[in-house]
Amino acid sequence: MLEIGDCAIDLAQIVKATAQSTQIRLSPAAHARVAASRAVVEAYAAGDEPVYGLNTGLGGNLGYRLDPASLAAFQIQMIRGRTIGVGPLFSQAVSRRQLLCRIIGLAQGGAGISPAVLDGMIAIFNRGVTPAMPGRGSIGAGDLGLAAHMGAVVIGRGQAWFADRLMPGAEALAAAGLSPVVLGPKDALGILNTSAVTCGHAASVLADLADLLIFATTAAALSMEGYAANPTIFDARLAAARPADGQTRAAAMFRQILAGSYLHDAPSRSIQDALSFRVLSQIYGPTLAAFDTAVEAVTLEINAAADNPLVLAEDRVILSTANFHTPAIALAFDSLAIALCHLASASLQRTIKLMDPRLSGLPKYLSPVGGASVGFNALQKTASYLHAEIRLKATPASLDSVPVSETVEDHAPNTPLTIRKLEEQVLVLRLLIAIEALTAAQAVDLRGQPVLSAPTAALHAAIRASLPMLDEDREIGPDVDRVNDIAQDAEVLAALRGYFLGLSLNPLLAGG
Missing domain, CATH: 1.10.275.10 (Fumarase/aspartase (N-terminal domain))
Structure with a gap:
């Protein structure tokens, strides 16, 4: 009840x-x-x-x-x-x-x-x-x-x-x-x-995005392990030296998600990795902050008396208001869509760099076959397409309005459209992250299956329970779709959420 x-x-x-x-x-x-x-x-x-x-x-x-x-x-x-x-x-x-x-x-x-x-x-x-x-x-x-x-x-x-x-x-x-x-x-x-129709839809989209952010964070950590990246970039002292919005929280999140990983057991391959690995806390921090802003705006709207006209019972009066107007939600969702573009760009770059032997130290295109084998290389085209669509869905929707009702109603924030396009963006971003996760799992296997952190090991195991390591060229698109299904599996998500507890995350992100 x-x-x-x-x-x-x-x-x-x-x-x-x-x-x-x-x-x-x-x-x-x-x-x-x-x-x-x-x-x-x-x-x-x-x-x-x-x-x-x-x-x-x-x-x-x-x-x-x-x-x-x-x-x-x-x-x-x-x-x-x-x-x-x-x-x-x-x-x-x-x-x-x-x-x-x-x-x-x-x-x-x-x-x-x-x-x-x-x-x-x-x-x-x-x-x-x-x-x-x-x-x-x-x-x-x-x-x-x-x-x-x-x-x-x-x-x-x-x-x-x-x-x-x-x-x-x-x-x-x-x-x-x-x-x-x-x-x-x-x-x-x-x-x-x-604005209850808007808010109910927004709650659903934010819940889906919360699950995606947990999957994306774990996939990025698995990429770190596949790349043998330097984990000292998440040192608490570094984040505290420039505590930009959400950065210290994001750094703490990655420290917790990578706890127990082999990355901490030996000198790193490089003192400084490519930016797509080094700026994880810098881009996830603002994304978490933007997520919180959207959640707060929607929660406030749901629990407010946003009626027009508004009954003020204590004063026994009814007054006209404009409290039905929701630009705060619209701007929050437009901002969140832009933030997700930064996650998408970094994910795409990590995927590409894992396939480059000059940077990863792994076989070309992550193919153990060599020669003319395409390995995972063709997926770069799919990832590039997905990245372009994600950018398209980040185009702000709150900037334009058409006067209606004899021009009396001459301003509108188009809030429902900002939510709908974020929903569509989330669907595409999940596919892009699925490519990263699939690629990272292959990289980890080619690196000799080192000791992974608990959450990345859980994600790797979920992928390998459905898909074998790539040992010859095969139809790779269906593999991505399968990882996309895994990213939405209730049991997998419940397991991954457990590793994010105690991080002072929004209840939606913590699965609460």
């Missing part, structure tokens, strides 16, 4: 709750907060003062006043008219996180939602009904057009998953023993005016 309302819910809790079908409930304090804010809405609904979205139209229709008799019908009209999402649906898991994010936001009291409506949404979540939402249609100035698909299910319309089957929303509610929720004044806007 996950209780909502007293403490901030972090992304690790959201991912865990939706993965394990956790039940949720409001705390007594949240119940009281929601009831108090609803009383303010009802007082305004009975009065004459214009309140955005309560007794006025939305956007360009701001000047239109609604009469009291039409408020109930306007709720249905608002949802139906703003159900504008298009394209493939978010996955059921992502949509479940999006619903949970909206429930958490409504529990803050700022929307003035009817307690019965919030209770109905909690029942929908607890009974396993998940609104189906298309993935495209929000520009990050709130997610009205996508959240409308969530609202549609609440009132018995739209589409939803139930028992892993997609069906009309009314059928899903009935199958779960539920009835459509009846909305009162401002309830539709309370459901729709949110």
Whole structure:
């Protein structure tokens, strides 16, 4: 049981709750907060003062006043008219996180939602009904057009998953023993005016990236061992001498991941390696910091009262806000995408250098055959393609917006697009890191299988359990795909996460 309302819910809790079908409930304090804010809405609904979205139209229709008799019908009209999402649906898991994010936001009291409506949404979540939402249609100035698909299910319309089957929303509610929720004044806007769709998607992408960063860190350490690189570059004194953002933490991470490696047992091959090996803490540090910034921005949004208009129950007033605007998240995701380019560039260079006998001291192209054998060399083309796509996905999406709604809404951060392109970047980056891991495993074998650190030995063993060492030219692309599967295997990831404990990492990175 996950209780909502007293403490901030972090992304690790959201991912865990939706993965394990956790039940949720409001705390007594949240119940009281929601009831108090609803009383303010009802007082305004009975009065004459214009309140955005309560007794006025939305956007360009701001000047239109609604009469009291039409408020109930306007709720249905608002949802139906703003159900504008298009394209493939978010996955059921992502949509479940999006619903949970909206429930958490409504529990803050700022929307003035009817307690019965919030209770109905909690029942929908607890009974396993998940609104189906298309993935495209929000520009990050709130997610009205996508959240409308969530609202549609609440009132018995739209589409939803139930028992892993997609069906009309009314059928899903009935199958779960539920009835459509009846909305009162401002309830539709309370459901729709949110960034919960953005945040649920962001939580999922960051969880995937956390797993990738653990895999990438371990693969980079395995490359260090395959290259017989100098590990003194991670000396704590060096990091402390210029403690740039995240650098000391990253250096400590690599010291821990390489503990017990043969690299510490004998003089290094070189006092100074190529930069792609030497700058690991310098590039992983800012990446970890950028990851933290994105997590913090999303977590804040989920647990905030980011509604417009905002009900201030203690002062019994309702004020218009722009708290639905999410440039902080958009900028964080654009920055994170750029940071991942640096990881990708260094990974590509380590892969190439492992194949160069002049630099690695290993057989050309890591082929034990020699002669005309291509070994791993052809994979450099694949890696180069992947690197180019990763760079493409780093193009900022938050820089451009088009005025809409009679130019009243004339700025947008395009936050959902920054998240979507990072999701696509993560898929490609994982393939690039899979090439590095596969190459590093071959290099370690050619170096006579020296004593590896515990985590790199675990990754090497997982690769070799599925793929033999390359001893003749063979179809190598499928090998990369297999390592990509290994990088997402639940047992392998759980084992690798264990080596990252105690590093003061974000709970998502630590698997918490």
